[in-house]
Amino acid sequence: MQRTALYTKHLESGAKMVDFAGWEMPIHYGSQLQEHHIVRTDAGMFDVSHMTVLDLEGPSAKVYLLHLLANNVEKLKEHGKALYSCMLNDAGNVIDDLIVYHFSDTTYRIVVNAATREKDIAWMQQQIAPFDATLTERDDLSMIAVQGPTARERVLGMLPESHTEVASKLGVFYGDYLGDWFIARTGYTGEDGFEIIIPHAQAPEAWDALLAAGVKPIGLGARDTLRLEAGMNLYGTDMDETTSPLVSGLGWTIGWKPESRNFIGRAALEAQKAAGVPQKFVGLVLEGKGVLRSHMKVVCAAGEGETTSGTFSPTLGVAIALARIPAACGDTCEVDIRGKLHPAKVVKPVFARNGKSVLN
Amino acid sequence: MSNIPSDLKYTKSHEWVRDNGDGTVTVGITDHAQELLGDLVHIELPEVGTEYGAEDGCAVAESVKAASDIYAPVPGVIVEVNEAVQDSPELVNSDPYGDGWMFVMRVDDEDAMDELLDAEAYQAEAEE
Numbered sequence: 001m002q003r004t005a006l007y008t009k010h011l012e013s014g015a016k017m018v019d020f021a022g023w024e025m026p027i028h029y030g031s032q033l034q035e036h037h038i039v040r041t042d043a044g045m046f047d048v049s050h051m052t053v054l055d056l057e058g059p060s061a062k063v064y065l066l067h068l069l070a071n072n073v074e075k076l077k078e079h080g081k082a083l084y085s086c087m088l089n090d091a092g093n094v095i096d097d098l099i100v101y102h103f104s105d106t107t108y109r110i111v112v113n114a115a116t117r118e119k120d121i122a123w124m125q126q127q128i129a130p131f132d133a134t135l136t137e138r139d140d141l142s143m144i145a146v147q148g149p150t151a152r153e154r155v156l157g158m159l160p161e162s163h164t165e166v167a168s169k170l171g172v173f174y175g176d177y178l179g180d181w182f183i184a185r186t187g188y189t190g191e192d193g194f195e196i197i198i199p200h201a202q203a204p205e206a207w208d209a210l211l212a213a214g215v216k217p218i219g220l221g222a223r224d225t226l227r228l229e230a231g232m233n234l235y236g237t238d239m240d241e242t243t244s245p246l247v248s249g250l251g252w253t254i255g256w257k258p259e260s261r262n263f264i265g266r267a268a269l270e271a272q273k274a275a276g277v278p279q280k281f282v283g284l285v286l287e288g289k290g291v292l293r294s295h296m297k298v299v300c301a302a303g304e305g306e307t308t309s310g311t312f313s314p315t316l317g318v319a320i321a322l323a324r325i326p327a328a329c330g331d332t333c334e335v336d337i338r339g340k341l342h343p344a345k346v347v348k349p350v351f352a353r354n355g356k357s358v359l360n
Numbered sequence: 361m362s363n364i365p366s367d368l369k370y371t372k373s374h375e376w377v378r379d380n381g382d383g384t385v386t387v388g389i390t391d392h393a394q395e396l397l398g399d400l401v402h403i404e405l406p407e408v409g410t411e412y413g414a415e416d417g418c419a420v421a422e423s424v425k426a427a428s429d430i431y432a433p434v435p436g437v438i439v440e441v442n443e444a445v446q447d448s449p450e451l452v453n454s455d456p457y458g459d460g461w462m463f464v465m466r467v468d469d470e471d472a473m474d475e476l477l478d479a480e481a482y483q484a485e486a487e488e
Contacts, residue, residue, distance in 0.1 A: 032424050033399040033450075221398065225424060289446070291402050291422040312401035312424055319402075338420070338427075 004049035005142045005200040009207045013217045020220060021115035023050040028219035035222035036314040039189055040355045043148035044218035045210050050114035053141050053197060054124070055107075058133030062105040068127055069100070070245060070263055072255025076102035080174040082186055086245050086253055087112075087120070088265030092272060094239045094248065096120050099186060101175045106133075109175070109182070111143075113235050127264070141182075142203035144196045146215055147226075149355060151193035152185075158213040167194070188223065190230025190353035225311050228320065231283065231350030237294050238281075238308040238322055246272055247324055249281030249349050279305065280327045283349040285359065286319035290337050292344075296321070297336040300346075302328035307335065315352040316359070322349050362392040362486065365457055369433075369473065370482035373415075376457060377433045377476055380464070385473075387433055388461040389421060389452065392486045397423040400449035405441040406463060412436065414472055419462055421452065434472040436465035 001024045010017065015026035026047065028035060038044045056064070065073040071085030081102050087095045096116045101109040112120045124135055146155050156164050163178040170176060172192075175184030182197040198206055211217070224234070231249075233239055239248035246254075246269060254269060255261065284307065286292055292310030305325030313320045325333065325346070334341040350358055364370070369377040374393035378386040394400065404420040412418045412432035419430035441463045445451050452460035467473065477485060 027425075028398060031399055033401075221424060289402055290404070291427065293427065312422070314401075314424070 005203040006047045026219040028221045032221035035218040038216045039148045043151040043215045045215045046145040049142040052112045052117045053138040054110040055136045060131040061133040064131040064133045071253050080176045082173045092244045092265040092268030093241045147187045147189040147191045147193035154213045158209045189226040229352040246277045247279045283347040284321040284344040287343040292319040292321035300329040300333035302326040364479045366479040369476035371433045391456045394456045400452045403445045403449050406438045435468045440464040
């Protein structure tokens with residue numbers, strides 16, 4: 001099992017460690033619920049060093065990404081601007097979702113998931129062959145996500161003075177280099193904050209400085225409930241190589257225009273759209289008591305579907321889920337929990353952001 | 361190490377059993393079990409009057425992580441349930457052997473009590 005550079009820091013903070021995609025990672029440091037609330041109300045940090053950082057360079061880097069990604073990197077005009085995209089196979093289904101940061105048309109940084117590292121790199125290297133560009137895995141880097149309403153001010157307080165100006169001016173969904181650090185105003189919780197990518201050797205010291213700045217360590221358990229409340233998809237459960245973005249609530253990430261851009265999976269997506277997308281991706285809120293989990297059967301008048309992620313929402317105090325259900329389903333459905341059908345409301349797939357419920 | 365009171369009996373499936381001395385037992389889940397489950401968010405209790413055989417699933421404890429069945433430790437009838445844990449599942453985390461109790465059963469077969477583990481045997485089981 002692999003360990004991140006912060007392994008001993010987790011043990012010092014009393015972490016319960018679990019296997020996550022071959023990495024020994026903290027699931028919580030005592031209470032997942034408390035950690036969840038800390039991120040919604042104050043500031044918490046996650047070790048996400050298991051994620052995969054790739055640097056892309058070369059004269060054809062942009063043309064390569066225009067071919068590789070379903071979203072359109074032409075949207076990236078400014079230094080440091082980030083874009084969320086799916087990487088599709090020829091069937092129009094999702095190989096992975098990722099974030100790409102643009103520095104110039106020849107220089108990009110890409111962050112992909114941990115569990116998909118090998119297949120992603122294999123696919124990306126296979127596709128890059130005809131292009132004059134090089135993709136390099138940066139396994140020398142650690143990654144710490146600091147999230148919550150007070151996250152930015154706490155990070156700005158611990159940065160060396162020479163770096164505070166750049167970091168404080170960083171817009172939402174932008175990243176920039178601070179010497180050999182990289183800092184981005186991105187995250188996976190529905191809260192403001194930074195993701196910091198730094199050399200392994202500096203990670204433990206940065207972690208301690210963040211602890212001293214009042215940022216609490218948060219485990220991957222709370223990371224999952226936070227992202228689910230924020231309506232952010234998790235690769236491998238909400239979408240995978242058998243589902244397209246159109247049935248995964250990710251239609252908004254497809255860069256359809258210009259029609260001449262022939263990205264991988266485009267033909268299959270167009271065919272699916274022309275034939276009529278049979279399913280929709282929604283949020284569910286359980287009406288009574290209980291907990292929703294992934295892969296529970298959903299029943300409505302128009303047919304059956306399935307939850308793709310589910311949990312008890314600490315912010316809302318009710319069970320919530322993301323689900324793929326027949327397109328014709330209305331405002332209500334029933335979920336099969338251990339053989340009994342329980343009524344649930346069908347809502348947009350986002351539940352809480354910036355500390356508050358977004359349900360009306 | 362988790363707390364395992366010596367005056368209670370235990371099951372391999374991590375229930376604790378308190379002999380009330382009047383033909384009934386009080387049942388909950390152990391400190392070790394609540395630690396494994398993490399923060400509890402929902403408890404499904406049995407209905408009073410329902411009869412269960414030993415090792416029948418009769419309640420469910422759901423944490424943020426997972427759902428876990430709770431089994432009747434001995435054959436018997438449910439005579440009382442702790443409605444407080446339905447409203448405040450965190451009681452099971454904070455006080456598993458006290459306010460976090462789940463239900464009381466009238467024991468049908470007193471001999472079944474002999475099948476339960478003592479604290480020492482449970483500790484060995486929990487450490488596995």
